[in-house]
Amino acid sequence: MRMLLLAGTAEGAQIARALAREERVVATASLARATPTPMALGLPTRIGGWGSEEAFRVWLHRERIDAVLDATHPFAVGITERTARVCADEGVAFLQFLRRSWTPGRDDRWEFLNVEAAAAKVIPADARVLLSTGQRGLERFDALADRVLYARVPFLPDAPFPYPHGGYVVRPPGMPVAAEEALLHALDVTWIVARNSGSASGMAKLEAARRLGLSVAMIRRPPQPEIARISTVAEALSWVRRRL
16 A cells, blocks of 8 residues: 655654554655654655645655545644545545644643634733744734743744744753743743644643643634544554555
8 A cells, every 4th residue: 555644743753653664555754844853754755745736636646645644733734624635536545643632620721712813812911921832923923022922942943033022942842841840930931822732742831831820822723624533643553554
């Protein structure tokens, strides 16, 4: 079976390494963009996408792809919608891996938002804010420009920090809770802004916020298309093996 894996998440990397061990699967992984420290996937990997829907269709035909597994980020809904539509048109099997959302515990202080711009409505003017939403899309927080803002990123971007107060904070994902607490304390953070990615590596910052009594502005996931999906790596691999 010839497969395409749309990767980009930690679970996508796990699935890729498992597919590399499947003797009857010829799989290609795809990452939307290059990073200084790309994940080791164990598969031939395309970087940069296809550029257009038509180019994607042509590639699927040329590579004789039988199945596509989408393990992209929960907020990459545009990629998911396009891929599902093209696969349906072309008769290619398709499945979305979508990990479960985070849910607040009894001691969490979360404010749920539908869009980033709404953060200014709940975060007070004197707040010191850690944006843990990545580098892309920082312009969506323009309404918070008068607050002290720190944007957490895995590597230092080429572009300067876009706001007058604060700056970039370079930290790898998956730090332990104690390290997250130390970072929040050092920056004197009072609010965290996060996207509800549901990732295991992102839980530590939420646990740290709970322990410190900090507020979290949690951005809900965008609506997902009505498509076949699973939520665990085991389910994804089971789907692949049933098709062999």
